[in-house]
Amino acid sequence: MSAEPAARRGPRYLLVRLGSLGDVIHAIPAAAALRAHAPDARIDWLVDPRYAGVVRMVRGVDAVLDVNPRGSKTQLWSTIRTLRRARYDAAFDVQGLIKSAVLARLAGARRTFGFSRSHLREPLARVLYTDTPDLGTAVHVVHKALAMVAAAGVRPGEPSFPLTIPVSEAASQVTARYGAGFALLNPGAAWPNKQWPAERFGALASRIRADHGLPSVVIWGPGEQPRADQVVAVSGGAAELSPQTGIADLFGLAKAARVVVSGDTGPLHIAGAVGTPLVAIFGPTITERNGPWAPRDLTVARTAQCQCLYQRRCRLATPCIDGISVDEVAAAVAQRLEGAGG
Secondary structure (H helix, E strand, O other), rough: OOOOOOOOOOOEEEEOOOOOOOHOOOOOOHHHHHHOOOOOOOEEEHHHHHHHHHOOOOOOOEEEEEEOOOOHHHHHHHHHHHHHHHOEEEEOOOOOOOOHHHHHHOOOEEEEEEEOOHHHOOHHHHHHOOOOOOOOOOOOOOHHHHHHHHOOOOOOOOOOOOOOOOOOOOHHHHHHHHHOOOEEEEEEOOOHHHHOHHHHHHHHHHHHEEEEEEOOOOOOOOHHHHHHHHHHHOOOOEEOOOOOOOOHHHHHHHHHOOOEEEEEEOHHHHHHHHHOEEEEEOOOOHHHHHHOOOOOEEEOOOOOHHOOOOOOOOOOOOOHHHHHHHHHHHHHHHHHHHHOOO
16 A cells, blocks of 8 residues: 655745835735745744834734844854754845845755845845846835745735734824824934924924814834924924834824825835825935835925935935925825825
8 A cells, every 4th residue: 555645835935034124014015925825835034133023913924033133143043043944945035135145045945036236235145146036127125025026936916915913002092082083294214314304294294284184193213202392392283292102003003094294214114014195205215116105105205306315314414305395295195185085
């Protein structure tokens, strides 16, 4: 009597996207596409511990493996041994840095996918990949990641963000006060070059209340409260400070808002992932690559005039983003709310 054939295991995939917050958000559709392609697959994600909580919200990811590139060599090699035991069929480095490429290659997958040289911030990463697929016309980082997994036989379709958002005390406090009738303003950004002036955010809050009857809630992160306080102080009572928030709270607040206005930073991309109407304010980064990906969302930008593209600080006396007026952003908010039926 012949033995029963061994059960065929599903494919095993590893996504490598360590950070930052917005970039982790941008990689979620790639994980969703892999899951839709292979419901029986094992899908693991290697991420910086600071953003592991975000990945744990993504339905369809089997294991969240955190690795601290700044940690000890002992911890690093322990993580690599864990990765190699999984025997992945494919590892996808959707970050494109040398450190992420090294981790993807050391995972020991049969194939290691990465970006071609023209799409890499650190071109030396290219030598660590077995496959560097043609990304076609993809420009936005979301679509680049989808094009990469498509090279492994996946039909990605439109970007999907299958998230389970935890209950947030901060969001509960705000919705108890305003319901869904508020705008969410995010005046902070890690790069000073991405920050629209705080007094204009305050004037925008006043316009949003006058034009649409919506109060504004101003969110803030570590070290950003003085800037948020300034927005509230000059808003003429149209804005109030949000409760202190963690990353998980931002998902709940963004989901509850009628519209989100933000520069190119993590909360903007969180709002895009939960489907809230967006108005983005861009200076030194390229909208087509880093901005909102939903066709109806809007961006007010001065990228064409920027002389300090992708630089943390502007070399000039007046950053290009300062050339964006309150009238322009208020008009975009009106247009986006109208498009959202509000």
